[in-house]
Amino acid sequence: MKPAPFEYHAPRSVEEAVAVLAEVGHDGKVLAGGQSLIPILNMRLASPGHLIDINHVTGLDDIEITSDSVRVGALVRHSGLERSDSTHAALPLLRQAVVNVAHPAIRNRGTTVGSIAHADAAGEMPAVLALCDGTVEVVGPHGIREVGWQHFFLGALETVLAPDELAVATRFNRMPPGTGTAFAESARRSGDYALAGVAVRVTVSDGVVSAAAASFVSVTDVPSVLDLTPALGGRELADAGFGSALDQAAEAVREHVAPETDIHASADYRRMLVAELTRRALPIAISRSNAAFVHESAVATVSSRTNAAFEGLGGGRR
Amino acid sequence: MNEMLHEVTLTVNGVRRTASVPARRLLSDFLRHDLTLTGTHVGCEHGVCGACTVLVGDEPVRSCLMFAVSAQGLEVTTVEGLGLRPDARDCATGQSMNPVQQAFTECHGLQCGFCTPGLLTTVTAYLDDHLDPTSDEAREAISGNLCRCTGYQNIVKSVLRAAEIKAERRAPDAAEPGEPHPGPVAAEGVPS
């Protein structure tokens, strides 16, 4: 399992990188963290003629936090995102999700932008980008453009990135006040690609849900956001009927997703699983929205869970 | 067709090493075959088993998922270099061992020894950041490394024991860093 030969380029600037990409066209591949790419190369499932290693490009390893967004440069490693306390304070969903990406040694090398550009349906970070209504900053021969997440993903492992374009950053929008988030996934083994996963956000004001949404891992071929406000909006957390609102939300998820059967789980199972994960994640998100009280009918099932996929609730992944 | 060679220079276990290799040479192969540091093992070459884990800077990284050229100028620590760290001490059979290596020998934390180098580097880095892990945390810390022999029970014990040894060696009355410790290093071959 050794990669086929390739020509190696180590540009020092974005412009240089883009110039090389333009020159080699479809025969080139960008190497950032390489944690998805190199296994593919080692197995010779791909043999690009040129590898453009952007690890020496300057200015791509910053996390910029503004009042509206968190901008993550193309050389920020998953572990960098995970460890950044200011990022966590600005947008907790990032850490909640990124700790589910593979194992620490992979996160030390793999990049968040790379994972998004790889566009694997089983990737956690594309789903997070979607839920944050984020964008991808792309530089090409004609300059810079910012692509909204809805337009960025074309299919599994397929994006709008042209061969001569480089994703230099992604921008995750911060949540409105009163919003809590949670990420939950279930994998066969710790660190494996999830059978199903979900990122949720719930905005609460005065004990009433004003907005809620979810995005998904491994159960849709491209990231998609499901608005759960119809199920949860206007519902009072303290109301005994809140549990049934959660059931409605789970039902909406069940109808929304389009999972496939593979050797690890059936499509039906994944559909059930992602609905249940959503149902369990929502109360956690609500509890993080600074809302005081959720009716016990809503959280009853959380105590009976056996999977340990919830970050931040003892038994989590970190 | 002659493949182009790149001169790669990096610091391995504190020593500057240079070799000319094709761009596709994996860091694992570079260490093992170009520098003949065969302590780093290769178990899957797709980043899942963790046997090839080395430290790049202070961080564990899969050396099978990195090209040697990408490591240009970086500092790499392999299992052969763990005994050079300040908290390493000479053991009864003469090898210098850091607390993690010592703990693995005390707790029967290895059987065939093939996955062990990746675990030693992983745990060494982990304990630098987590001084006093619980058993559950220790288990979590090694959950990215496959072992087919031990069932992990004694590896978890080794992590906990390593934290203890580390603390002992940090204690104020301990020898200066880097100095061989004459102290209670249990001899191999003695009932424990």
Added chain:
Amino acid sequence: MSTRLFGAPIKRKEDPRLVTGGGRYLDDLGHGALAAAFVRSPHAHARVVDIDADDAFELDGVLGIYAHDDLPGKVGEPLPLLIPHPALTHGRTGYALARDEVNHVGEPVVMVVATDRYVAEDACQRIRVRYEPLPVVVGIETARDGAARVHSDVPGNVAAHLTQVVGDVDAALASAPHTLTLELDIERSASTPLEGRGVYARWDDERDELRMYSSTQTSTGVRAAVAAKLDLPLAKVECIAPDVGGGFGVKIMHPWPEEVLVPWAARRLGHPVKWTEDRREHFVAAAHERGQLHTVTVGFDDDGHLLGLDVKFWHDNGAYTPYGIIVPIITSTQLLGPYKPGAYRVKFWSLYTNTVLVTPYRGAGRPQGCFAMERTMDAIADRLGLDRAEVRARNFILPSEMPYDHGLLFQDGRPLRYDSGDFPATLSKLKALVGWDDFATERAAATAQGRKIGLGIGCYVEGTGVGPYEGSHVQVETSGRVNVSIGLTSQGQGHETVFAQIVADELGVRMEDVFVTTGDTRKMGYAVGTFASRAAVMSGSAVALAARQVRAKALRIAADALEVSADDLEIVDGTVQVKGAPSASMTLGTVSVLSNPLRYAFDEAAQAATQFAGTFDPDRPPVAAGDEPGLEGKDFYSPTQATFANGMHAAIVETDPVTAEIRILRYCVVHDCGPMINPLIVEGQVHGGVAQGVGGALYERMVYDESGQLLNASFMDFLMPYASEVPTIETDHLETPSPLNPLGIKGAGEAGCIPVSAVIASAIEDAEGFAITRMPISPSELWGLRRRYAAGEITPLRRASPRSEPADRAEEPTP
């Protein structure tokens, strides 16, 4: 006297070397050797029509490209059928490189030798092989159906059919008050050591000798097989097993195609050649095991006593049968576990499929047999409304009935006769450990919280330490260093430590003075190999016997020199001394000096040993008639039969009421392998076995599609458990000695994995309220079963009816 080392939890001698990067595994050797790589069949069944390697030859660094046509003489003949058996009427083996036909994906077709592995793989990629696809047989049902054939001359794909009968089963079943018939399946898995296979060979042109290294469980076996294949005198071939990164059975197979081809190429090219198997190759080109379908019919009385047991099973042996039918023979005999079956009839069919060949994997047919038997025991208990442990206890062979002869032939062709064991004691220890009698309370508490938990149990007996023999050579140098050689190999079982413990005790020397060499045919030419939990029993006994010879000789020489009776001497910490008067003494090193009259003095010790030194007697030859120079001894241990270890496991499992995720809350093991040489190492073996068992129960399977492609040939999709998937393992031990060998020991290597699928199935079934009949099981599959159960397609367990209603939301079928 120094402390007895046998039985002490001694730290391993291997470890300081292995934790500091000092291990030398196969791929660590042969720096500068040429690298081999293989073009392997992408088809499960096809005719090889044409091979075009022109493009590959153009690559710089390619030194050789070989197909079957290039292989001369015996190298090109079929590989040997290692273990023939009269029932194996249609044994078939492959070629080192496929001749006309390939029978599984991964079968080697072309070998490339190049300057390094990268270039060798480049060349492989450029070689174009044209295949003509043939009908593919995958899965036992398809093989059994027989419409398509793996080998055109093997009707019904049946490699072997064997029946063993004790008593009149039909009559026993006909008159039994109760009968049950169960269909019980286990899927394919594999040993999957972290280090794959590997071969490194050097041809010495000046001496016409081959030195080869293989990551093998039998260096003597490889040596003999390769010498035969390459037509070399045995004396011109040496094989060494270096540090081996795990075996678990797969490395006992030999000779692998690569073990023949790499030495052949090294000789032909006049340059060392090395092949290191990569992970993908290991999945498709090594060996698998476990896949079997079983039908069990059992007759029993109102108290749950077995009256008759009728077992039929179908074993998937893959594409070829080089290792014979060892696995199904073991299933057919070891299925019986600790029980008296009443009348017993077992029939099996060993079937060809177009998949990777099957050779023993840790447990070797026992996990399947145990699963069949233990599921049957649970079913009997459920039918009668009896406690599951109680039904087992009622069928136990009792200590007073030992030795117990089942009237069957075991894997070694010898009677299946249990030598010892105290099954009631093992069971009561297990019940205490897991809290068997308190579980109802625990379950009630969990149920009140909306949780589903279940308790499972599994018992097994394992024949260990099968013959024919192992040997040992023990030698004391003049420095006092003790060299111990054994022929069998080590893959992490701590042989350097445990055999040193035995020698240190037997000889009276310090542990740190004993050095054990394993698996090197230069040091010990006669050996069988490391498998069947036999190393401790076989080599341990041989080591003890050889050390006793050395001790006797040392005492004789020292008695002579000290002018006392040998009976008055003892050896303490390497010094021979007069009992009660330790000042009259000499070191074993000195005894070694005295044992060897030298011609030449090259150091002080040698000076003391020259033929002119010491008690020079012109009337006696320097070496007495019948004596040998040197303080050394060699002996072999060859038992009349295997010795039988046993154990019982219990687990408490929780299943998520909605998502059907499965978590093992507790896992308890009681194990009896006789006196333990080193409890640290025995426990380590048990732990590792249980972890592999957990893999087999919940995670690992080989998923072939209909065309014979292995869909999960990577560590990404073949789900070997990480630490996060393996529960804490609680252990307790019994030490019932074997009467068969000098140390009373029994094997421990495989035990841990044997009952795990049975135990986990038992616990899940107990939590769910319906039968679990096929393992491994994933959450998705369990959830699927729940849906079928809710739809009334699966009958509930009798004991389960009101308690285990599926949770509300799990009942709803999804749209």
